[in-house]
Amino acid sequence: MIYELEQSLLPGSEVTILATNSVEDRHKYIELLQRRKGEHFKNVGTIKQTQGSLEAGLRSSETTELITNATRAFILGDENTPECMSDASAFAAMLVIRKIFESTGKKRMIPVVPALRDVSSPRLCRNINVFDFLLTSFIPAQIISSLAVQPKIAPVLLSLVSSTSAVRITPHPISRYSRRLSDCNISFWEAMNLVTQSGNVLIGWTNEKKAEADPDLLEYRVSSSALELLPETDWVINPSDKMTKRKWSDEKDLFLVIHRKGNVHFETSE
DSSP, X not given: OHHHHHHHSOTTEEEEEEESSOHHHHHHHHHHHHHHHTXXXXXXXXXXXXXXXXXXXXXXXXXXXXXXXXXXXXXXXXXXXXXXXXXXXXXXXXXXXXXXXXXXXXXXXXXXXXXXXXXXHHHHHGGGTXXXXXXXXXXXXXXXXXXXXXXXGHHHHHHHHOTTOSEEXXXXXXXGTOGGGSEEEEOHHHHHHHHHTTTOEEEEEEOOOOSSOOOOGGGGGXXXXXXXXXXXXXXXXXXXXXXXXXEEETTTOOEEEEEETTOOOOOOOO
């Protein structure tokens, strides 16, 4: 999980791990991971280990401060715990986080993503208005079924998820490929050709922002009307309509591209 964050965070970011097991054991495990990889974290500047639980968060000022200062949270399950109990703990943690924000007077709710293991848990998510989650038991089934239908995608999947992969999936502004197109009208097909010139592959982009914003469906993702969610980025992956042009803003919109690690991006002169 930390290595996934390492690829997405900005340099100097802080990651805080809240768990009930020993802080010393977790420090040793992090050091062991870095020795195995043969490299230290670059973007993750600080890893703060805290011993405790979210259930005690309302009674601990340290845990309350930790949650209210966070920009996002990931809830991981315990592999040694039965699936139903692990998911129930994740749901309880979600509600505790909301309660902490309400008790401190915070008006905005951070993105919180729980990892669920039981296939029936997504139906329970609707009862507490949770729509962002990771169903770990479903992902392997998706991969196996995809390979069964089209075995040729195996090298592609391996190159994307392998720890020794030479490629990464990252968001980039259009100005990284062409300064003159910072604010323009562009189709997905034209964007693909633009990105391909640098050796990358465009797989998606941010959803077009309309002049009159649609009602924010994210407001229904919290049970309390007193909380507002931080704005999230809506992505469109492999859009079906690749020829229709859309309005593009370099300040708000991003490309989602696959690129080789160490690949040098360049601007097109035209």
